[in-house]
Amino acid sequence: AQSVTQLDSHVSVSEGTPVLLRCNYSSSYSPSLFWYVQHPNKGLQLLLKYTSAATLVKGINGFEAEFKKSETSFHLTKPSAHMSDAAEYFCVVSPPSQGGKLIFGQGTELSVKP
Amino acid sequence: DTAVSQTPKYLVTQMGNDKSIKCEQNLGHDTMYWYKQDSKKFLKIMFSYNNKELIINETVPNRFSPKSPDKAHLNLHINSLELGDSAVYFCASSQVAGDPTGELFFGEGSRLTVL
Numbered sequence: 001a002q003s004v005t006q007l008d009s010h011v012s013v014s015e016g017t018p019v020l021l022r023c024n025y026s027s028s029y030s031p032s033l034f035w036y037v038q039h040p041n042k043g044l045q046l047l048l049k050y051t052s053a054a055t056l057v058k059g060i061n062g063f064e065a066e067f068k069k070s071e072t073s074f075h076l077t078k079p080s081a082h083m084s085d086a087a088e089y090f091c092v093v094s095p096p097s098q099g100g101k102l103i104f105g106q107g108t109e110l111s112v113k114p
Numbered sequence: 115d116t117a118v119s120q121t122p123k124y125l126v127t128q129m130g131n132d133k134s135i136k137c138e139q140n141l142g143h144d145t146m147y148w149y150k151q152d153s154k155k156f157l158k159i160m161f162s163y164n165n166k167e168l169i170i171n172e173t174v175p176n177r178f179s180p181k182s183p184d185k186a187h188l189n190l191h192i193n194s195l196e197l198g199d200s201a202v203y204f205c206a207s208s209q210v211a212g213d214p215t216g217e218l219f220f221g222e223g224s225r226l227t228v229l
Contacts, residue, residue: 100208106155
């Protein structure tokens with residue numbers, strides 16, 4: 001079975017400092033992995049995705065993630081946090097042959113202090 | 115123009131009532147979904163339709179009945195509402211059915227509160 005585990009339920013950083021949101025996945029197959037962001041009272045928006053091409057994936061708003069098969073990790077990073085980055089972040093795996101179903105991690109709430 | 119729109123955004127109702135949430139997408143996508151987000155923000159798929167045909171039905175009580183009159187619309191009807199149905203329900207769409215690499219486009223959610 002495929003699953004994702006987000007290692008931190010809440011991360012707090014100061015504006016201008018780096019962001020690291022951790023995600024480990026479990027998959028029997030080569031997975032498709034995503035990071036989605038949810039701002040308060042909004043829907044989810046795709047930040048970036050890994051689909052077995054380059055292992056370092058760049059997304060919107062300066063975020064990137066690195067797929068590390070040996071560590072089964074797909075951590076999300078950003079060099080410098082902005083106040084507008086405060087949101088809930090979801091690591092997601094999409095199993096093959098399951099109709100495009102997404103399996104979500106538990107979410108990490110990112111707070112950004114001035 | 116909103117790509118995936120849901121109505122209503124907020125819904126407060128009594129236990130035992132029946133309610134519906136509507137969803138429309140103007141992206142020309144073939145596939146639409148309903149996801150449920152609980153109070154701990156955990157998201158889980160409920161249903162998926164491809165061009166009006168049900169393709170995913172995840173162990174959801176049969177009080178929940180999705181209906182897709184055409185590929186741009188996917189409505190969710192809930193009978194005999196229970197306290198545990200309180201959640202935020204998200205509609206989403208994607209371009210190609212069954213594509214595990216495809217992006218989902220989400221609506222802003224419908225917050226259902228059952229009293």
